[in-house]
Amino acid sequence: MSERxxxxxxxxxxxxxxxxxxxxxDHLDLVLDAxxxxxxxxxxxxxxxxxALSLLRLVPKPGRIEEGRIRIEGQDVLSLPIADLxxxxxxRAAMIFQEPMTSLNPVHTVGAQVVEAIRLHERVSAxxxxxxxxxxxxxxxxxxxxxxxxxxxxxxSGGMKQRVMIAIALAAKPRLLIADEPTxxxxxxxxxxxxxxxxxxxxxxxxxxLLITHDLGIVNxxxxxxxxxxxxxxxxxxxxxxxxGKPRHPYTQxxxxxxxxxxxxxARLTEIRGSVPSASAWPTGCRFHPRCxxxxxxxxxxxxxxxxxxxxxxxxxHAIAREFSA
Amino acid sequence: xxxxxxxxxxxxxxxxxxxxxxxWFPVRAGVLQRPVAWVRAVDDVSFQVEAxxxxxxxxxxxxxxxxxGRSLLRLVEPQAGQVWFEGADLLALPRAALRPLRRRIQIxxxxxxxxxxxxxxxxxxxxxxxxxxxxxxxxxxxxERVAALLQRVQIEPRQMWRYPHEFSGGQRQRICIAxxxxxxxxxxxxDEATSALDVSIxxxxxxxxxxxxxxxxxxxLFITHDLGVVRxxxxxxxxxxxxxxxxEGETEALFRAPQHPYTQALLAAVPSLDPAxxxxxxxxxxxxxxxxxxxxxxxFHTRCPYVFARCRSEAPPAYATPTGASRCFLLDPAxxxxxxxxxxx
Numbered sequence: 086m087s088e089r090x091x092x093x094x095x096x097x098x099x100x101x102x103x104x105x106x107x108x109x110x111d112h113l114d115l116v117l118d119a120x121x122x123x124x125x126x127x128x129x130x131x132x133x134x135x136x137a138l139s140l141l142r143l144v145p146k147p148g149r150i151e152e153g154r155i156r157i158e159g160q161d162v163l164s165l166p167i168a169d170l171x172x173x174x175x176x177r178a179a180m181i182f183q184e185p186m187t188s189l190n191p192v193h194t195v196g197a198q199v200v201e202a203i204r205l206h207e208r209v210s211a212x213x214x215x216x217x218x219x220x221x222x223x224x225x226x227x228x229x230x231x232x233x234x235x236x237x238x239x240x241x242s243g244g245m246k247q248r249v250m251i252a253i254a255l256a257a258k259p260r261l262l263i264a265d266e267p268t269x270x271x272x273x274x275x276x277x278x279x280x281x282x283x284x285x286x287x288x289x290x291x292x293x294x295l296l297i298t299h300d301l302g303i304v305n306x307x308x309x310x311x312x313x314x315x316x317x318x319x320x321x322x323x324x325x326x327x328x329x330g331k332p333r334h335p336y337t338q339x340x341x342x343x344x345x346x347x348x349x350x351x352a353r354l355t356e357i358r359g360s361v362p363s364a365s366a367w368p369t370g371c372r373f374h375p376r377c378x379x380x381x382x383x384x385x386x387x388x389x390x391x392x393x394x395x396x397x398x399x400x401x402x403h404a405i406a407r408e409f410s411a
Numbered sequence: 412x413x414x415x416x417x418x419x420x421x422x423x424x425x426x427x428x429x430x431x432x433x434x435w436f437p438v439r440a441g442v443l444q445r446p447v448a449w450v451r452a453v454d455d456v457s458f459q460v461e462a463x464x465x466x467x468x469x470x471x472x473x474x475x476x477x478x479x480g481r482s483l484l485r486l487v488e489p490q491a492g493q494v495w496f497e498g499a500d501l502l503a504l505p506r507a508a509l510r511p512l513r514r515r516i517q518i519x520x521x522x523x524x525x526x527x528x529x530x531x532x533x534x535x536x537x538x539x540x541x542x543x544x545x546x547x548x549x550x551x552x553x554x555e556r557v558a559a560l561l562q563r564v565q566i567e568p569r570q571m572w573r574y575p576h577e578f579s580g581g582q583r584q585r586i587c588i589a590x591x592x593x594x595x596x597x598x599x600x601x602d603e604a605t606s607a608l609d610v611s612i613x614x615x616x617x618x619x620x621x622x623x624x625x626x627x628x629x630x631x632l633f634i635t636h637d638l639g640v641v642r643x644x645x646x647x648x649x650x651x652x653x654x655x656x657x658x659e660g661e662t663e664a665l666f667r668a669p670q671h672p673y674t675q676a677l678l679a680a681v682p683s684l685d686p687a688x689x690x691x692x693x694x695x696x697x698x699x700x701x702x703x704x705x706x707x708x709x710x711f712h713t714r715c716p717y718v719f720a721r722c723r724s725e726a727p728p729a730y731a732t733p734t735g736a737s738r739c740f741l742l743d744p745a746x747x748x749x750x751x752x753x754x755x756x
Contacts, residue, residue, distance in 0.1 A: 128609035228697070242698040272471035273636065277680035277693035299609065302639075302682030306691050330686035343614035346639025347684055350662070354618050354643070357611035360579040 089159065090261045090293035091117040091140070091178075096153035098135050098144055102365045108151070109135050109364045111317040119260065122287055122294040124304040124325075127314035128340075128361050136314070137265045137297050141174050158260055176206050179254035183266040185246035189238040195249045196234025199256060206257035221252040226282055244275035251282065262286075265297040280306050301341065305329055310397070313337050316362055316372035323398030334400040336373045371403060379404050425459035426630050427483070427516075427598055432456040432492035434475075434482045438703060450703045452478040453489070454654035460598065463624065465631040467641040467662070469677075470651035473699060476634045479651075480600045483632075484518060485509065496598070514544050517591035521603035523583035527575040527590075534571035537561070537590050544594060560589040564619060581612035585619065592623070602634045617644060638681050642666055647735070650674045653710040654702055660735030670737040673711045709740070717741060 093115040099106035110132040117123045127133045138144050140155055142162060155162040157178050165173060174180075182188055190198060199218040203209065209217070215234065222230030225248040238246055247267060254262060264283070268276040284307055287294055296307060304311055304325065311328040313321040313336065321334040332338045341347065342355035359376045362368060368375050374384035383389075383403050391399045392406045434453040437446035452475045460466045468476045482489045485501065494501040499512060520526050527536055537560055538553045540546075547553035558568035564585040566578075575583055584604065591599055601620070605613045621644065623629055633645060641648055642662060649659040650673065658671040669675045676694040683690035695714040700706055706713050712722040721740055730742035740746050 128611060244698055272699075273638070273680045274471065274676055274693065274695050275698065276682075277691050278696075280682070280691060281693050300682065301610075302684050302691070305684055305686060306682045306689050326686045329684070340610060341684075343611050344639060344684065345614070345617060345637075345643035346681075348643055350643060351621070353621070354614040356615045356618060360581060360612060361609060 088119040090119045092156040094154040097151040098139050099151045100148045107364050117293050119293050120291045122308050123310045124296045124308035125312050131314045132317040133297050133314050137263050175257040178261040179259040180263040181250045181254050181267050183269045185250045194235050202253045202256035225252045261293045263295045316367050321400045327398040334402050335377045426462040427460040428495040430457050430493040434478050434489040448703050451654045458649050460630050463628040464646045467633045467645035467648045474651040475654040476651050480602050480634050514594045515596050516598045517596040518600040519587050519604045521606050523587045540594050564589045598630045600632045653705050658737040664734040670732045671739045672715045
């Protein structure tokens, strides 16, 4: 049995809405083992980024973690005093975001920012920290790392800035890396370089990776397991091969069928009718039922709950539950 | 690419023919704001779009694909080249004479919220262009046409009295398409028109574009970075790198056997969706050089895995490929004879 890097139970995150506080993440459970990569996928507004932010207690106000339990390497994140939270962030778990430019300080050199991250977590001399920063730059594939330490963020390309962010995230050797759409702002040839890097890091360091993305192609490239999120809830979970190869939930199936790269040229794409509901108007029962092609009698009334499908795959769907109980 | 490459089976003149298009932007400095350098956004670009067909213009950010689209409509002024459309060179016409032709080329942008005036009702947004171009005899007639257009893009006609913010992203993009269709264009330029949409919504818009092409015989110039979308809907593809088209050809042939090393790298980098394979590979290293100082010789030579001496000094012309053309010395019959120096950067 391998070590648990992350355990989330019954997480609820709310924002104030017109009729009181509205859950944007609603009773979410996740587990992630050391050395494993879990992809959390979904479309905009499904709550995947809010889930990621809540793991390090970074939910922006007026958002609030309402209930649930989060453990990172066994440590209870939600009951941690603020002082201990700082050592948790960075040392146990670190996070990288879609927009590296908004996360880097424009008035300091990137080297100074990596050195700061190293010395925040470890008592080392400035010279030693700089030497290690150079090593980290080399590790994340920044060419001519010694010279790049003295560059300012605006002097670097988007791909290079994302590498710097990864170097900063790795500075305190975290056991869990949370990456929220890390390649979405990058061109495809640069994205491929970053995906290569993430795969190498996981292989070499045994770090757990939680990857938040909307792109199922990226999921296929790096994930071991996949969790599909819709309207604040998980709707399907399983291995990469199961979820992408044999998706069971109608939403996962619809997502995969609507990708043009998988369709025959000129053939009609499968549409998911309607649009993604907003948090203030999550549908009752199964939240996917107004868009579901196979919705039937119980779907608008009753939350389907999970049906176990074997091999770790499970789906939240009445049609599947009926099929499996029959 | 080169107009000299003949295409069997296409006898008629193309709907749009672009020759030697050049759009450079000045980088100004000093008190006098003199140009000190030029960003070569589009540098000697030629291509054509056949009536009722789709040409995809693909490339990564900064390659100049968006500037090409804007140059055709003279939303930015090109310095050189010809843009032949319905018998006229759009770049040679005085601005006043441009208007009736502009109606026949419409453009849909990535961000529908930025294209739709938030203070106008959908009815007026769609009817605005009709009024400008004198389509429809009366307001009542135009309202009727707006209703039909909204119906066509799958928006309830009774919603025409609402404002843009009352619609979802996918619906707004369909309103932009209705607005473009109101002027009965023959060519629709789609500049990353589906890139901001979630995949379940993107498929709705792509299906709509496909249906409209079949019904109305519309031609599309589809500007995008999304190669999955390209393979799905384009008849032909032109790949841009640093202001130039490096390869052009039929979609299936180009995806099956890309001829230019940049096209090969681009296709290899696309994440696979086949759970049996994790196939995306970073073939090229480093970043795209600045378009204000493109490398001499072949512009791709600083990142090319096959670079040899000639690539660094001489700009490759367009060589014919089975279905189009490619700017790479590897396709020069003379190079096939000569041993390489095999050096890499």
